[in-house]
Amino acid sequence: MTKFFEIYGQMLLRAIITHLEYVAISVSVGFVIGLALGILLSRIPKWSTFIMPLVSIFQTIPGIVFIGVLFLYLGMKPITVIIALSVYAMFPVLKNTYTGILEVDEGLKEAAKGCGMSQFQSLFRVELPLAFPNVIAGLRLATIYTVSWAVLAAMIGLGGLGDFIYQGVSANDNTLIIAGAIPAAVIAVALGALIDRLQKLVTPRGMRRGAAQ
C-alpha cells in the first residue's frame, strides 16, 4: 500500500486535480448555458414541443462517440474534453429548468400577471424561484454524471482519473483500476452531498419539503 503511494502518489494527486478541473469547468459552463436555454425554451412553449425531443435524442448519443468526433475536429486539447462534458452537463440542467418553470402552478402565474408583473418580473420573482429546487436537482445530476464522464478524457490521452483506469485495464492491473475508480466515486458522492447542502441553505422556509402545499 505505502509502496503504491510512493510510486503513484504524485500522479494520483495530479489526476484528481485534473479531474476536478474538468468537472468544475464543464459543469459551470453547462449549468449557465442549460439554465439560459431552459428559461428561453419555457418562454416559447411552441418551439419546445419539438426541441425537447431532439434534446433527448442527442442525449442518448454515447459520450465516447461525441468526444471521438470532437477529437477529429479539435485535436488533442483540453478544450475538446471541456466542450464535450459541458454539452452533456447542460442537458439535465436544461430539462429540469424547463420542466420546473412549466410546472409552476397556473394559479400563481395568473396571480403574478394579474398583480401587474411583466413577463420578466414574473419569471425572476415567481417562476424561477419556484423552479429552483428542480434546477438544483438538475445541477446535482449533471455534476455526478460529469464526474464519471470525465473518465473518458483519458481515452484521448488528456489525463484525469481515467488514466489509471485505462492503464489498469490494458496492463490487467486491478490495483490501478481501483486507484482510479475509488477517488472518482468519492468525488461524485461528496459533490452530490455538497449540492444537497447548498440546496437546503438557499431554499426559503416556506418551500421546504413537507411545507409545500
Add this chain to the structure above:
Amino acid sequence: MIKFEHVSKKFGKKQVLDDMNFEIPDGQFVVLIGLSGCGKTTTLKMINRLIEPDEGRIYIDGKDIEKVDKVELRRQIGYVIQQIGLFPNMTVAENICVVPKLLKYDKESRDRIVHEMLDMVNMPYDEYAHKYPSEMSGGQQQRIGVLRAFAASPPIVLMDEPFGALDPMTRETLQDEIKKLQKKLNKTIVFVTHDMGEALKLADTIIFMEDGKIVQMAPPETMLENPANDNIRRFLGKHMNDDAVTLTVEDFMRTNIITVDKHRGVRECTERMARTGVDTLLVVDESDKYIGTVSIKDIRLRGKNEKLIEALITDNAKTVRRDGDAHECFDHLLNSGDNYVVVLNNDDTIAGIVTKNSMAKALSDTLWGDER
C-alpha cells in the same frame, strides 16, 4: 366607473360573450353570477385585460383600456383568484407588498402598508408578517390574498370566486370582512360567484348572466321580488320567501333521548344522569306514554326519603305534537329560558326533544346543506 360597450368574445367557435353592455358606478359592489360557462369570469378578466375582447370597447373612468399599457393597468386594479395564488417563496409581508413593490414604493411605506393591512383583519403583525403561506390555514391565506389586492389602494378590485374553496364558516367570516373593507375603503368591487347566497349578501347590484348575455342586472331586493326568468328563480331558490312552506317541529328535534320508567329507583336515575351527562330524564309509564320529567334538582331537594322516582315527577315541561308549528316552539325556547321542549307522537309516546342546539343544527343544515 367601468363601462362595457358592445363587448363580444369567441373562444374558437363558442360565443362566450355576446354584445355585453353595462356600467358600474364607482364604489359599487357588483356580483357577476350564472352557471359555469356563462361568461362571468371572462367578463371579469377583461377588466384587467387578462382576456381581450374580439369586439367592443371597455372604459374605466372614460379611458379606453385598450390604449392603456396592460402591466400599468393591472397595477391599478386589485385581483383575487380562487386558488388564492399567494407566492410560496415569499412571506406574508412580501406577498402583501407585491404590487407596492412593483410600483416602487419605498421600504418605509411598504412596512406601513403591511401593518395597516394586517391590522384591518386583526392578524397581529408580529405573529403573521414573517410567516410563509404554507404555514397558515386556507382561510388565513385567502385573507392575505385579499389584502394583497387592496395593498396599493387601487380604486377597483376584481375577485374571481375568492371564497369558493373555503369551508362554510370561514367563507362566512371572510364575506363579512370583505363587505366591511369595501364600505370602509369605498372601493368598486367586481365579484364572480355561482353562490346566490353569497351574491345576495354582498352585492349592491347583481348581474345575472346566461350564454354570454346579461339576463338581469338589479339590486338583490329587486331580483328577489322580480326575477326576470325561471333560471334566476331557480338560482334564487331557497332564498325567496315562499309562504307555502311551514316548518314542523319534527324537522328540528333530536331523537336520541334518555327516558326512564316511573317505577325506577332514585339512585339508579342519578347514576344514569351522571353517566350520560344530563340533568333531566323524561319519565314514561308502562305503555311508554309520557308523564313528566324528573330533574336532578328535584331529587336533591325532595329525593332523600324516596326510593322510587314516581313521587318526584313534575309535568311543567312544555310539550308539543311532532307536526306542530316549529315557529311557536322556537319562540318558547328563546323567550321562556327553558332548555328543551318535549315532542310527543299522537299516542302520547315521546318522539324527541327540541333544544337550542338541535334547532341551530337543523337551521344550519337547511342553510348550507347537510355536509356532515
